[in-house]
Amino acid sequence: MELTQLMLHPIRLRIVNSVFDGRPFTTSQLRDRLPDVPKATMYRHVGLLVEHGLIEVEREERKAGAVERTYRLHRSRTVIDDAAAAAMTKEDHRHGFAAGIASIVGEFEVYIGQDDTDPTTDMASYRQVSLWLDDTEKEAFYEDLIAAVRAHLDNGPSPGRKRHLMAMIMFPTKSTHDT
Template identity: 80%
Template sequence: MEITQLMLHPIRLRIVNAVFDGRPFTTSQLRERLPDVPKATMYRHVGLLVEGGLIEVESEERKAGAVERTYRLQRSRTVIDGAAAAAMSNEDHRRGFAAGIASLLGEFEVYLSGKGADPTADMVTYRQVSLWLDDAEKEALYDDFIVAVRKRLDHNPSRDRRRHLLATIMFPTEVEP
């Protein structure tokens, strides 16, 4: 299965998001981060991501007669680059968008179901705003955004930090006929 096909699935997207920090993880640890995903489903999708080379087995350890694997995300392989995106059909983009929205809904439901979820105190936002931009302005906005995010991508977990999911969606709302 090619990378775009692997990434265009809501459960696999959630798995990639959950381990995007690049730290090693076991399936048990992953299930703690995604408690709503059934065990068999989790194992199946982790297996597909391993098969596709997006996740690698870092180590194996025998525990109580079973083999526990520790995995690591191959972050550089999870990016659908410009060439891959350009090769996607409109139907692929529909599926990718739907998978992304389904992934966000799943993550948001887990958050809201958690003890102590406080959207106001946690500064949860899901606002939409329309911008009038020419191509140069849109590119400058994108570049500014990427610079701001990259500065924070390599932050390590700490007592004061919680993992946050940032999702961006931008598309023209007017198209020429």
């Protein structure tokens, strides 16, 4: 299975997003983060990610007659690089877009289902805007956005910090004003 096939699945995307900080985790801890994912489904997808080297077993410990595995994500192996993205077909892109949206919907359902959720205080956002950009302006905008995100990618958990999911979707649309 290729990286794009592995990563373009909503459950596997959610698994990778939930452990992207690189800290070790057990399947039980992962199920706490993704409580809506059935246990068998979780084990199957973690197994696929381990089998293909995106997640590694860090250690194994015997607990009450069973073996508990602690895993760690290989962040660098989970990124679909420019060459892999360029090799994707339109159908791959359709599938990837649907998987990404399904992943976001799943994460939002878990978030909004919590008793202490306050979207206003949390500054939850799902706004859409249209930008008129030529290719040079679009590239500059994208680079600015990536630089802003990179400045915070290595932030780890600490008191007062909450993990936030940020998704960026950008594609040209048709307009009555297009020439």
